[in-house]
Amino acid sequence: MSASTKDCVAAPDAAEPLAAAIRGIDTTALDCIQVNAAVLADARHGPGTHLELGGRVCFAPRPGAHSPLPTVEQSPTNQIEQMAGPLGLDLQTGRPVRDGRALLDLLPEDGSPVYVVGDACRMPWLPYHGHQHMDHSVLLRAVDGGTRVEAVDAYDNETPYGKAEPVVCTYHLAEAVALFDGSPALPVRVRPAAPACPQVSETLARNAADAALLLAGDGPERYAAAFRDHPDQQEACSALLLETWLLARSRRLHAAWAAHHAPGSPHARTAADRAAAWDTLAGQCYLAARRVQRGRPVPPQIHTTLVELLRADARFAMESASKGPGDVMPHQTAQVRQTVVNTVADVLGATPEAVAATGDLNRLEGFASFQMVETVERLEDAYHVEFASEDLDPAVLRSVDGLVDLVLRTSAGAEVTHA
The missing domain is CATH 3.90.70 (Cathepsin B; Chain A)
Structure with a gap:
């Protein structure tokens, strides 16, 4: 039916x-x-x-x-x-x-x-x-x-x-x-229920703890070998296709999480690169599964690449946690500006170019009180700060320059002006 x-x-x-x-x-x-x-x-x-x-x-x-x-x-x-x-x-x-x-x-x-x-x-x-x-x-x-x-x-x-x-x-x-x-x-x-929203640094630390265990053992090698050495390679390639599909989606979701909490940051950019690498491997596994169905040999690089990506993920997790939130979300003016632009763009579903070129954010379609509040909350979460209520002037919140000054002033505890 x-x-x-x-x-x-x-x-x-x-x-x-x-x-x-x-x-x-x-x-x-x-x-x-x-x-x-x-x-x-x-x-x-x-x-x-x-x-x-x-x-x-x-x-x-x-x-x-x-x-x-x-x-x-x-x-x-x-x-x-x-x-x-x-x-x-x-x-x-x-x-x-x-x-x-x-x-x-x-x-x-x-x-x-x-x-x-x-x-x-x-x-x-x-x-x-x-x-x-x-x-x-x-x-x-x-x-x-x-x-x-x-x-x-x-x-x-x-x-x-x-x-x-x-x-x-x-x-x-x-x-x-x-x-x-x-x-x-x-x-x-x-x-x-109330969402459980741990700090970014706490989540990165948990990822790093798991990564340390992975790097200390041979789990990735044993995992890849199970598919490489399986007597029925048609079954093995079909299963590996699902595995890499699941791993690729989880890495894509992590990249989206990083872009949400730390838009434009080094961590977000690297997470996106990691996700793209997994997408590529999933595509290679699809081709491998099709080749095996036609009686052709399995491309041996898919198993080697699988191990390399798992270990690269673990190293990335260790590095991200060791840098700490201050390095995940740098406080240099140019990078803060990019973060503000990316955050507003993400909230509005607009392009960063459109946001950066707009002096008054009210001119952008969809920018209203709700979006203004969400932008403020995201920036507070990203930089682990709480803006003073007296600083939340609508004129400040309606411009990229105003939001950049607000982030820098709050995080540094000092007045910051643009040239």
């Missing part, structure tokens, strides 16, 4: 708050379990909340559930448990439900969403439908007085069966029941 074309719309064009939250999310940086929890977090706490998922950079392979090959993929229940704090959500996992009606009976009458992990093979808005069984999240809520069910899914990915894109689909109740009948679905009740 599939939804008719008129019942599914691209999420970014929808006006409903959940769909509206998707517009502020780079959905290509999140996996299929994270992405819809991220939508809930941003809808509840504001744009950018989901980026807290990207602070920690981990490499913790575990034995595969149905394969001798290791995997960095976590179980949905573990991911849900770990996502709750950073996202500011109380996620209460229920028991798996196989009866579609019993699942939909859990939907609140007020239209509040329930986060559900089900089988992608049963979800007709996905290219996996009818092709591949895999855990996949979706947000379900009752609409039209409970006579219809809305499915919101922000997943974004190119798959062997076509492209998955963010959508909002609406089904008659009987249709929705049939979609989930006979297949286990994990319902998760969602309530708001």
Whole structure:
């Protein structure tokens, strides 16, 4: 069964708050379990909340559930448990439900969403439908007085069966029941909570502690060797493609986290470079998987590069923590100016060039009180300062020069003027 074309719309064009939250999310940086929890977090706490998922950079392979090959993929229940704090959500996992009606009976009458992990093979808005069984999240809520069910899914990915894109689909109740009948679905009740937002320096220190353990052992080498030496190279290359896809998305999310907290900083720039390197390896693994399917040998460099990237990530984590926040966010005037410009651009969804060329930020589309407050809060978080209330004059906050002076004056404790 599939939804008719008129019942599914691209999420970014929808006006409903959940769909509206998707517009502020780079959905290509999140996996299929994270992405819809991220939508809930941003809808509840504001744009950018989901980026807290990207602070920690981990490499913790575990034995595969149905394969001798290791995997960095976590179980949905573990991911849900770990996502709750950073996202500011109380996620209460229920028991798996196989009866579609019993699942939909859990939907609140007020239209509040329930986060559900089900089988992608049963979800007709996905290219996996009818092709591949895999855990996949979706947000379900009752609409039209409970006579219809809305499915919101922000997943974004190119798959062997076509492209998955963010959508909002609406089904008659009987249709929705049939979609989930006979297949286990994990319902998760969602309530708001206070987001756990550790200082940047604390997060970098935790990353460095993990990195020190990685560098002291041979984990990356053993991980790569498991795929290189597996007797079935078609299976090994397919698995490695998923592994590098997951690692690349996590590094892309970390780069977004760094750009959010420290826009224009050396750490943010290097994190973006690291993410790009992982994207390149994932592309190479895709080519390798296709070559092996055609009976051709595996390019040996993919395993060597895998080890090199894992170790380079660890060295980067160690260096970032050793420099400290002052080096992650330099206080030189030119760099502060770039940070201010990048922060305003990120808040507004504008280009840095447009922000830098504008004397009065009020002239930029979308710059109003809310955006002004968010800009101030981001700069305070980035520089670990609190601006004095008497310094928050609207005239100061409406110009790049004013914001630069405010940062420098507050962080240095002295008056700073521009030539």
